[in-house]
Amino acid sequence: MAPMEEARRSGIGEKYRLIGRITVLLVAGFVGTSLFAFFAARDSIRASIERDSLPAAAEYVHAALQKELLQPLFVSSMMANDTFLHDWVERGETDVDAVITYLSEIRNRYGAFTTFFVSDATSRYYQADGVLKVVKPDEARDGWYYRVRSMPEPYELNLDPDMAHGDVMTVFINYRVLDRYGDFLGAAGVGLAIESMNGIVEDLRLKHDTAAYCVDASGRVLIGSPYGVEATPTVSDDAALSRAARAAIADGGGSYRYRRGRDERLLLVKYLPELKWYLFVERTPSAAMSGANRALWLNLAFFTLVIAAVISLTAITIDRYQSRLERTASYDSLTGALNRMAFAVLCDHAVRDSRRSGTALSVAMFDVDDFKRINDARGHLAGDRILRLIVDGGRSGLRQCDSLCRWGGEEFIVALTACAADGAIAAADKFRASASALCSAEAGMVVTISAGVATLRPDETFESLVGRADDALLAAKRGGKNRTIAAESRVSAP
Known part of the structure; x- marks a missing residue:
């Protein structure tokens, strides 16, 4: 009969612990390798951006700004040194239309957003469309002029709203205008709409x-x-x-x-x-890291499949070897019945279950009558075949829950769960009859079997129970063989 689960899978805990350790090692190795590669790629991408991409972008923007400012700087310098402007100031700024025309022509010729001149003599702010205002020291928006007036540098760049164009943010190039003696005449220059410079950085954002x-x-x-x-x-x-x-x-x-x-x-x-x-x-670095992120997830997905395959193969291999080991450790190699070690484990559980549930537990011991005569007459191979036939035939007469063990030599023992003395005698007789019938049919030999049965008493040990069944078997042998005797003094006819 099939052994109880505890005996059949006595090593199941160790198997799962082993599989668990292998899984942890594989996961740690694969995940560690993937993360190491990911972090190495991330650091490499960061370094590449900081070492190459950002400096190149900065140089591009710097060069583009310089190019954008080169002509306005040249025009502002030309205006500051233009003798027309110097002479016009020296003549007392009487012809306002002349300077307005001058500023308008420069704006149109060079495509400037605005052109201007602020006279230090009159404090008038001239621009291409007329006189804008009169600058004043106490006017916050005119602070730039007084700063330019006192600065040592020839020009400055300043970002301010352009009053002449609805306060549009404008980059002004404010150039100091000096006469031939180095006296300050005013400030002249051009303005660039900030949108033109924003276009440079927007182009960088879109392209790179x-x-x-x-x-x-x-x-x-x-x-x-x-x-x-x-x-x-x-x-x-x-x-x-x-x-x-x-x-x-x-x-x-x-x-x-x-x-x-x-x-x-x-x-x-x-x-x-x-x-x-x-x-x-x-x-x-997120966009540049998208490839590394994708590679990480692909690696993890691939590693998951590999781990699943390895664990499955490991579990199958362990199951096969464990089944072989369990069968070797639990079953008699000749007959396929349980061996004594496995049977002892089963009976320990059966005794505890019987006491806990209050159900009866019996054992039946069997011995092949005159087995030595069979070996001597037919040989040991024939004797081995008889033992196998007895197990096969006897097992057909037992219940699924009963456990059959080869006790030693030609002796067998069966644990009969939920079975009282009368049922044990009937089961033993059925075992004997089925085994003898198969031996006769398959081997053409008359084989008889003696049996002794015993039922568990309160507080009785398994060893004591088997001992009483063995005594009953001896009584059956002495009583003429081919019969069943119960330890409780009940006798079955041959």
Whole structure:
């Protein structure tokens, strides 16, 4: 009969622990390898962006700004040194239309957004469409003029709203105008609409997924905006950027990293001395990391399939070897019946179950009568065949829940669960009859079997129960063989 689950799978816990350890090692190895490759790729991409991409983008923007400012600087310098303007001021600025025409022609010839001249003698602000205003020292919007008036440099670049064009933000090139004696005559220059410079950084963003923006020394954002967000008036107003930006301005530029939400930003800051601006160029590695992310998930998916295949093959292999080992450890190799060790485990459980549930438990011991005569007359191979036939025939007369064991030599024992003394005698007789019938049919031999049965008593041990069944078997042998005797002194006819 099939043994109980505890005996049949006595090593199941060890099997799953082994599979668990193999799984942990494989997962740790595969995941560790994948993560190592991912982090190495991430660091390489970051380094490439910081070493190559951002500096190249900064050079591109710087060169584009210089190109954008080159002609306006030239035109402003030409205006500051133009003898027409000098002579017109010396003549007392009487012909206003002449200077307006002059400014208009320069604007149209060079495609400037605006042209202007502020006279120090009259404080008038001339531009291509007429006299705009009279500058005053106490007017906040005129502070730029008095700054230019006192500065030692020949010109400055300044970002201010253009009053003549509805306060559109404009980059003004303010050039000092000096006469032949070096006396200050006023300030002249041209203005560039900020949109033209914004086009440079927008082109960089669209083509290279990189943000660029210009910041002055006070932290005011002049052109562009950080990656993926609207620009704030100053970098200090941007909570995510402010710390890195302040450090960059204090350091005069450099490479930095900061976080905006869950995204990391790689930032390069370059000082532009001719503009006195700081060029901020930043990029998130997320887009560049998309390939590495995809490779990571593909690797993990592939490794999952490999691990599943390896674990499945391991489990199948272990099951096969475990089944062989269990059968070797639990079954008699000749007859296929349980061996004594496995039977003892089963009976220990059966005794506990019987006491817990209150059901009867009996055992029946069998011995082949005159088995030595069979070996001597037919040989040991014939004897072995008889033992196998007895097991096959006797098992057909037992219930599915009964367990058959080869006790030793030609002796067998059966554990009969939920079976009292009368049922045990009937089961033993059925076993004897079925086994003898199969031996006669298959081997052409008359084989008889003696049996002794015993039923478990309260507080009785398994060893004592088997001992009483063995005594009953001896009584059956002495009583003439080919019969069943119960330890409770009940006798079955031959």
